Amino acid sequence: MVDNCLNSFNCRSTLTVGGESFEIFRLDELGRAGVGGVSHLPFAIEILLENMLRHENGRSIQKGDIEALARWNPAGNPEKEMAFTPARVLMQDLTGVPALVDLAAMRDAIQRLGGDSRRINPLQPTDLVIDHSVQIDRQRRLHQAAKWRDAGLEL
């Protein structure tokens, strides 16, 4: 549920599948709202448009931003940036670690300010892939698993 969504174009709707309800934003409502049809848009633009409708807040995403994207012109050369609100974040190893350090630093900071460090968390579902920084000190030796265990590594 997107609580602060302004829903200026009345696109918010509910889709029920297998007894479960999902909040959706209907692009075809944009046509009825006078913005014009969007069925000709490339699928990638439709995804971005749905994302903007879902997160319209009147500040970083305004009604006019949605209209501008709905009237996307492939020949245009836009200079304006558009907002994108990721629904999930996948962090790469080397660049994800500093993000964890930032979160840890913010936990320290909020504690110093008298707040609750447990409130500092990613706002979106986040995964971190550790692959680049995995280092192999020993390999293909007998009893390797026991050595790792001794070193404090769980397998």
Added chain:
Amino acid sequence: VTQALNFNIYGTRRGNHEVMVRGTFANIRLRNFLVPGTEGGWTVHFPDGEPLTIYDASLKYQAEGVPVGVIAGKEYGSGSSRDWAAKGPRLLGVRAVMAQTYERIHRSNLIGMDILPLQFRVGETPETLELTGFETYTIEGIADGVAPGKPVTVRARRDDGTERVFTAISRIETPDEVAYYRHGGILPYVLRQLMKT
């Protein structure tokens, strides 16, 4: 003491600001016009003119309470690693960058780290403005509030007391960026939002 053999690559030290801040501007191909003939992370400390690594100079400036800036050309920030390219300069005491153009995401990340991205007006460059980097800079009009594309007055005062005054454009572009900059960057902004609720 970590032996040189075990230094590894910066990538594995990205959680360690002590390493990363020393690696900021340390690219071996970097040419700083303040120290002609050198490559790598060198600068000079003013007013004494002593050549130092950028990190050592930044320590001196921070001890002296002197904020520093970067004067750059086109597409500043291109090819930079997004996690440290703005945070490193901030930890070195950089408060403003003046460039002809910016790499799109780096410009935004500078604001996230409380560094003001200024852009020379079209047709103007450090060369046409006769800036050498040996001036003392004053950026006016920030305390009155920032706004997308706001022109600001920059005064570059030379050692002989003469000034070059020019207009630069504040490249703070969106309402979110204005909010981040007003709060001293994205991390203080998020913290304050959380403390309010």
